[in-house]
Amino acid sequence: MSNLSVRRIQRECREVVTDGAFSDLGITIEVLDDAAFSHLKAEIRGPPDTPYENGRFILDIVFPNDYPFKALSAKFVTKVWHPNVSSQTGTICLDILKDKWSVASASFSLRTVLLSIQTLLSSPEPSDPQDAVVAKQYMSERPEFDRTARFWTQHFAGGPGEKDKDMVARINNVTLEIHNETEAISVLSCNNWDVVKAITYVKS
Structure with a gap:
C-alpha cells in the first residue's frame, strides 16, 4: 500500500474517531492492522424506530492497496435480516461501494460509507436487493x-x-x-x- 493511501486512511480514521457526532450515533471503529491501516472493525448501533434499534452490528472493512482510487469493501459480520444485506454472507448492496464510488468526490470516504450503511438500516431498498x-x-x-x-x-x-x-x-x-x-x-x-x-x- 502506498504512503498516499496510508495517509488518506489515517486521516479518515481520525475524522471518525474525533467526530463526536459518530459517538452519538453509536458508530465506532477499531484498527486491526496498525502498520498499513488496511483492515478495520466497525460497530454500528441500529437506528431508532426500526427493527434494528439498539442492536450492535459489527462490520469488517478492508481498504484496497490503491485506495482511494478504488472503493473500500465492507460487509456485516453480525448476521442481519435486511433486503440489501446477504443473510448468509453479510455482503452489502450499496451503490457507493460499487459503481458510484468516485475518488473525485471529496464526500466519498470511510465516514460516508459508515453513515450510508446506518442509513440503509433505516431505509431499505427492496427493489435493488442483495437478498x-x-x-x-x-x-x-x-x-x-x-x-x-x-x-x-x-x-x-x-x-x-x-x-x-x-x-x-x-x-x-x-x-x-x-x-x-x-x-x-x-x-x-x-x-x-x-x-x-x-x-x-x-x-x-
Whole structure:
C-alpha cells in the first residue's frame, strides 16, 4: 500500500474517531492492522424506530492497496435480516461501494460509507436487493419481515427486549432435527417460520 493511501486512511480514521457526532450515533471503529491501516472493525448501533434499534452490528472493512482510487469493501459480520444485506454472507448492496464510488468526490470516504450503511438500516431498498428472499418478504409481508428482523437483532446483535416466545419454540423444534441453531433460524426465516417447511427444506 502506498504512503498516499496510508495517509488518506489515517486521516479518515481520525475524522471518525474525533467526530463526536459518530459517538452519538453509536458508530465506532477499531484498527486491526496498525502498520498499513488496511483492515478495520466497525460497530454500528441500529437506528431508532426500526427493527434494528439498539442492536450492535459489527462490520469488517478492508481498504484496497490503491485506495482511494478504488472503493473500500465492507460487509456485516453480525448476521442481519435486511433486503440489501446477504443473510448468509453479510455482503452489502450499496451503490457507493460499487459503481458510484468516485475518488473525485471529496464526500466519498470511510465516514460516508459508515453513515450510508446506518442509513440503509433505516431505509431499505427492496427493489435493488442483495437478498431476494428477504426483499420479497419485506414487500409482500411487512409485519412478518419486521418481526423476523427484530428477532435477528435480538439474537445476533444483542438487541433489547424479550424474544418472541413462539419463534423461540419453533427454533428449538427445528434445532432438534438439524442440530444447528443458527441454520434453524435462517431456514425458518426463509420459510415464514413454518416448522414443517423448514425441516423439509433442510432435508430435501
